[in-house]
Amino acid sequence: MTKHHDTDPFAALDRFMAESAPPPVIDDARMVRLANATLAALPRQPTGGISRSGGLGRWRDLLLRYAAPMALAGLAGILVGLFALPSQEATPLVQLLHPTSIIEAKL
């Protein structure tokens, strides 16, 4: 990058660093090996955005994996809560949905 000359206060350091840095070894065989190894390690399809099918697939997977089961579990919880409550504690909504509880409560 910056080339040194004798008036440079860091000329000696720059010379030392230039002599210490090993020359890179980048032959064609290494390049081919690197390219092949990288291609072999590639995931099937690039990801990272939602503008492509890969990205949309990721959102769909997340929805199916987490959101849908949570919604189903929540619905099941509401239904159990509505119909399994003791009749004495039944709310007007439960009484409406479960009329026998009204009779039980009156008895």
Next chain:
Amino acid sequence: MRIAKGDQTAFRSLMERHARPMLSLAQRTLGQAEDADEVVQEAFLKVWTMAASWQPDGAARFSTWLYRVVLNACIDRKRRKTMAPLDEAGDPVDPAQNSHDHAVARERHALVRDAMGDLPDRQREALSLHYFSDLTAPKAAEILGLSVSALEALLVRGKKGLRVALARRGIAGLGDV
């Protein structure tokens, strides 16, 4: 971008265009050819993974971004590795050198890497680009996100620190410490 659609031929062409300077920087920064291969491979895997969200018209040019990824990976790797004993140092970068020169070069480079480990990350990044790449000052400044004058100031601080760190390791005569 064809790579975003999974075009491996386009990806290979991209690698052929950009891999050499990245390997050069990584090899000279890390001192180990195998480590450099791994760093560059990881950088290109990142390119593939992020291809769908890559914006060609973004502020950062592709090569600038790639240099930054490789440089950060090299710094991270060096941070993780403390200075290994020379007999555990693995394969050298240049096996063609004769054994005496080779041993001296390895020892000096190990010292340099160790000394650079004493410096703050930003100074280390600037010095790595300065000493281990053939980049111009404006390009190096762009990679680091600095103005050229800020880079030069960073290099001065880095060189002073490096000189002190080398002196602590017995390398004298590199200027006032």
